[in-house]
Amino acid sequence: xxxxxxxxxxxxxxxxxxxxxxxxxxxxxxxxxxxxxxxxxxxxxxxxxxxxxxxxxxxxxxxxxxxxxxxxxxxxxxxxxxxxxxxxxxxxxxxxxxxxxxxxxxxxxxxxxxxxxxxxxxxxxxxxxxxxxxxxxxxxxxxxxxxxxxxxxxxxxxxxxxxxxxxxxxxxxxxxxxxxxxxxxxxxxxxxxxxxxxxxxxxxxxxxxxxxxxxxxxxxxxxxxxxxxxxxxxxxxxxxxxxxxxxxxxxxxxxxxxxxxxxxxxxxxxxxxxxxxxxxxxxxxxxxxxxxxxxxxxxxxxxxxxxxxxxxxxxxxxxxxxxxxxxxxxxxxxxxxxxxxxxxxxxxxxxxxxxxxxxxxxxxxxxxxxxxxxxxxxxxxxxxxxxxxxxxxxxxxxxxxxxxxxxxxxxxxxxxxxxxxxxxxxxxxxxxxxxxxxxxxxxxxxxxxxxxxxxxxxxxxxxxxxx
Amino acid sequence: xxxxxxxxxxxxxxxxxxxxxxxxxxxxxxxxxxxxxxxxxxxxxxxxxxxxxxxxxxxxxxxxxxxxxxxxxxxxxxxxxxxxxxxxxxxxxxxxxxxxxxxxxxxxxxxxxxxxxxxxxxxxxxxxxxxxxxxxxxxxxxxxxxxxxxxxxxxxxxxxxxxxxxxxxxxxxxxxxxxxxxxxxxxxxxxxxxxxxxxxxxxxxxxxxxxxxxxxxxxxxxxxxxxxxxxxxxxxxxxxxxxxxxxxxxxxxxxxxxxxxxxxxxxxxxxxxxxxxxxxxxxxxxxxxxxxxxxxxxxxxxxxxxxxxxxxxxxxxxxxxxxxxxxxxxxxxxxxxxxxxxxxxxxxxxxxxxxxxxxxxxxxxxxxxxxxxxxxxxxxxxxxxxxxxxxxxxxxxxxxxxxxxxxxxxxxxxxxxxxxxxxxxxxxxxxxxxxxxxxxxxxxxxxxxxxxxxxxxxxxxxxxxx
Numbered sequence: 001x002x003x004x005x006x007x008x009x010x011x012x013x014x015x016x017x018x019x020x021x022x023x024x025x026x027x028x029x030x031x032x033x034x035x036x037x038x039x040x041x042x043x044x045x046x047x048x049x050x051x052x053x054x055x056x057x058x059x060x061x062x063x064x065x066x067x068x069x070x071x072x073x074x075x076x077x078x079x080x081x082x083x084x085x086x087x088x089x090x091x092x093x094x095x096x097x098x099x100x101x102x103x104x105x106x107x108x109x110x111x112x113x114x115x116x117x118x119x120x121x122x123x124x125x126x127x128x129x130x131x132x133x134x135x136x137x138x139x140x141x142x143x144x145x146x147x148x149x150x151x152x153x154x155x156x157x158x159x160x161x162x163x164x165x166x167x168x169x170x171x172x173x174x175x176x177x178x179x180x181x182x183x184x185x186x187x188x189x190x191x192x193x194x195x196x197x198x199x200x201x202x203x204x205x206x207x208x209x210x211x212x213x214x215x216x217x218x219x220x221x222x223x224x225x226x227x228x229x230x231x232x233x234x235x236x237x238x239x240x241x242x243x244x245x246x247x248x249x250x251x252x253x254x255x256x257x258x259x260x261x262x263x264x265x266x267x268x269x270x271x272x273x274x275x276x277x278x279x280x281x282x283x284x285x286x287x288x289x290x291x292x293x294x295x296x297x298x299x300x301x302x303x304x305x306x307x308x309x310x311x312x313x314x315x316x317x318x319x320x321x322x323x324x325x326x327x328x329x330x331x332x333x334x335x336x337x338x339x340x341x342x343x344x345x346x347x348x349x350x351x352x353x354x355x356x357x358x359x360x361x362x363x364x365x366x367x368x369x370x371x372x373x374x375x376x377x378x379x380x381x382x383x384x385x386x387x388x389x390x391x392x393x394x395x396x397x398x399x400x401x402x403x404x405x406x407x408x409x410x411x412x413x414x415x416x417x418x419x420x421x422x423x424x425x426x427x428x429x430x431x432x433x434x435x436x437x438x439x440x441x442x443x444x445x446x447x448x449x450x451x452x453x454x455x456x457x458x459x460x461x462x463x464x465x466x467x
Numbered sequence: 468x469x470x471x472x473x474x475x476x477x478x479x480x481x482x483x484x485x486x487x488x489x490x491x492x493x494x495x496x497x498x499x500x501x502x503x504x505x506x507x508x509x510x511x512x513x514x515x516x517x518x519x520x521x522x523x524x525x526x527x528x529x530x531x532x533x534x535x536x537x538x539x540x541x542x543x544x545x546x547x548x549x550x551x552x553x554x555x556x557x558x559x560x561x562x563x564x565x566x567x568x569x570x571x572x573x574x575x576x577x578x579x580x581x582x583x584x585x586x587x588x589x590x591x592x593x594x595x596x597x598x599x600x601x602x603x604x605x606x607x608x609x610x611x612x613x614x615x616x617x618x619x620x621x622x623x624x625x626x627x628x629x630x631x632x633x634x635x636x637x638x639x640x641x642x643x644x645x646x647x648x649x650x651x652x653x654x655x656x657x658x659x660x661x662x663x664x665x666x667x668x669x670x671x672x673x674x675x676x677x678x679x680x681x682x683x684x685x686x687x688x689x690x691x692x693x694x695x696x697x698x699x700x701x702x703x704x705x706x707x708x709x710x711x712x713x714x715x716x717x718x719x720x721x722x723x724x725x726x727x728x729x730x731x732x733x734x735x736x737x738x739x740x741x742x743x744x745x746x747x748x749x750x751x752x753x754x755x756x757x758x759x760x761x762x763x764x765x766x767x768x769x770x771x772x773x774x775x776x777x778x779x780x781x782x783x784x785x786x787x788x789x790x791x792x793x794x795x796x797x798x799x800x801x802x803x804x805x806x807x808x809x810x811x812x813x814x815x816x817x818x819x820x821x822x823x824x825x826x827x828x829x830x831x832x833x834x835x836x837x838x839x840x841x842x843x844x845x846x847x848x849x850x851x852x853x854x855x856x857x858x859x860x861x862x863x864x865x866x867x868x869x870x871x872x873x874x875x876x877x878x879x880x881x882x883x884x885x886x887x888x889x890x891x892x893x894x895x896x897x898x899x900x901x902x903x904x905x906x907x908x909x910x911x912x913x914x915x916x917x918x919x920x921x922x923x924x925x926x927x928x929x930x931x932x933x
Contacts, residue, residue, distance in 0.1 A: 022784065033828070036831040043838055050834045050836075050841060081584075082587075085576065088574065089572040116532075119745060128885070135531075202805055207800040263644055266748070267750075278531055284521070285518075290475060
């Protein structure tokens with residue numbers, strides 16, 4: 001038998017699509033997913049039913065209207081829903097600049113699930129958590145080496161939480177120097193993550209945003225103009241709040257009198273710190289460099305492929321030499337693919353690639369596009385299983401409220417509404433992420449370059465928008 | 468001598484031949500060419516002081532497991548630690564779903580390719596709403612600290628006021644987080660507590676309420692384990708003065724305890740670690756905020772909210788963002804607070820947990836914890852010099868134990884217990900000096916009667932050995 005495979009045979013990729021019910025619809029009175037052990041008879045004999053000891057005002061009178069579902073049905077339900085996702089293990093989860101999805105080695109998940117980490121309580125005696133402290137201490141040192149900074153904190157819960165921490169430290173610094181009252185401005189750029197601006201505002205700062213100059217980047221002149229006696233900072237610093245080293249063992253040092261205190265419970269997401277530790281140890285110094293280099297190579301390679309799609313263009317052609325010879329078709333944003341990509345690529349307004357280059361669309365970027373009126377939230381109170389309960393939308397707001405314009409965005413015009421079923425609008429299958437380039441090309445052929453687009457998902461038509 | 472570098476198993480395209488092919492396709496001579504725009508002075512040319520790669524997975528596993536083996540997990544001992552993180556049982560199905568690649572490695576997709584995640588998180592919101600008897604619940608925030616911080620800022624914006632009153636004893640770390648987050652725009656004032664109960668002094672509360680108060684923040688159960696049964700009175704006082712009542716609660720108590728919405732809470736917040744998430748040395752947390760279905764309140768949420776919708780196909784469900792325009796994703800510093808990656812995976816897991824437990828499971832768990840805590844209190848109360856609970860108020864699964872009458876410090880006692888494979892309760896003597904040598908003890912359903920009895924025996928031996 002001879003197979004001729006000079007092209008991809010299966011072009012009709014389709015993601016799993018279950019017609020899965022809501023968990024509430026699986027409700028069958030009396031069913032249960034797990035059994036809870038009763039207390040030992042000896043305990044019950046001593047203390048009775050437990051509830052009688054409580055004042056009546058504290059006792060719940062009607063049970064919560066949670067569904068009653070047998071274990072296997074719960075499992076199937078969630079596994080079906082899991083299949084309706086394309087995570088980084090299955091597909092290219094399009095990188096979003098600050099939020100690029102790298103490979104997550106499975107061994108790291110196995111290590112993080114070890115009971116010697118998973119079942120560790122944060123308030124245990126330090127003598128019983130020397131392994132966890134050792135990991136955090138080593139990771140701290142590695143991250144200092146990688147970042148070139150003198151101190152590192154693993155406490156923030158996420159990148160945005162870290163931004164809030166940095167702003168908090170800047171504020172504490174100025175309080176300590178007695179300049180907190182006069183320095184009330186935080187400078188950021190339009191290219192940075194929205195949390196750079198938003199977290200500064202949370203801390204009460206007036207946000208000064210630098211926009212791009214003629215060459216598409218913020219200029220030193222603009223920065224000079226922005227910096228002054230009211231400037232509190234530019235969001236760069238690094239604290240340490242957890243492990244300090246001594247030759248014999250690791251201890252927890254809480255004696256930091258000028259600390260901002262706490263911003264989250266305990267010591268951060270330690271299971272993630274362990275994965276970072278394992279990643280660094282697996283790659284070593286050479287591998288860490290290699291992984292960055294290959295990421296940049298991949299990025300440029302992808303960019304080149306996309307640029308060959310008719311109608312696609314890239315901002316900053318000058319800056320992505322040697323890749324982009326010749327002028328682009330237009331400069332309507334980072335990568336205007338018309339259909340499938342802008343929502344991802346222009347996410348947050350601008351992105352710094354690992355190689356320091358920027359892809360962004362600060363001026364010509366379309367305004368936020370709202371969901372079509374067909375999509376509405378609302379406190380859905382749908383009867384199920386003979387009216388035994390109700391389904392409430394966790395989000396009770398009618399989506400259309402959002403279309404009236406943001407209370408926070410009074411100064412901008414209300415966003416344009418786009419009809420849900422505009423004749424001739426591009427309809428997408430679920431395969432968008434998979435055949436990105438091909439679909440983009442199709443979309444462009446049919447509709448031309450449109451910053452707003454509709455995506456048909458299952459049979460729901462929604463509008464995509466940057467987020 | 469170091470081996471020649473041959474590419475790493477984690478890095479596709481690092482094989483020299485593939486690299487060369489890709490470089491040729493983009494018209495670059497070398498990787499260095501791709502960095503041509505970066506000034507030489509900004510480029511790192513040295514060698515990082517990072518240990519050599521452990522490329523073989525077998526060796527990496529041995530190395531990391533060797534480090535982790537230095538930890539003593541709660542599975543190996545009897546632990547009475549709580550104070551915001553609890554060793555409750557995690558059903559196998561929670562782990563199974565939590566570790567599914569499709570959820571674990573999904574990031575910022577949209578309903579067209581991550582439809583399942585939208586449905587799962589919408590269901591999580593709805594399951595939480597049922598447990599809390601509220602209409603609206605967020606996708607998870609970072610942790611219960613952040614949930615409290617944001618709920619209070621929401622109350623500030625909603626009321627247009629700038630003062631928060633903290634009713635009852637609160638954990639010092641959480642208070643620090645609230646101050647850090649709120650004080651740029653709001654004052655945070657703690658109120659006098661009744662030293663006998665640890666509960667808020669209602670007279671003092673009444674004297675502090677005026678038209679500047681945005682919210683009363685009440686924890687129920689409180690940090691010291693005490694239950695407040697005057698919730699409705701406190702809510703009425705708040706509402707009389709146009710303030711909101713924000714209640715922090717323990718969700719796994721709500722199978723048996725009255726949900727705060729039923730005694731007048733306007734915003735309810737807390738942590739979902741106890742709903743099927745492992746402790747992870749404190750990394751297993753996730754926060755929730757819930758409210759009634761009131762547009763003005765909903766428009767103050769900073770995080771994403773998912774809604775259900777109809778679709779083109781009759782009878783089919785769709786899911787999407789609700790009022791996205793609130794967020795800093797949409798409007799940067801003009802959005803509500805800030806939003807970014809949080810702990811959605813913990814929310815997915817908590818949803819699985821609630822679906823498995825159902826109303827009966829949550830009730831049985833609540834009863835179990837009440838009985839077990841009451842049993843431990845009873846046994847402790849039989850010991851001379853020990854008073855449990857130290858505070859005269861009802862409790863759920865956590866309570867104070869007063870060792871002042873034993874002449875021993877909590878640190879001493881805990882050291883002796885540790886040698887017997889027992890983690891004693893959190894030492895409160897530094898944070899709550901008025902309580903003297905008092906510890907905070909918590910039980911979970913994982914602690915057996917036999918373990919409690921053994922603990923009592925060991926404690927008696929320790930105290931007897933004065």
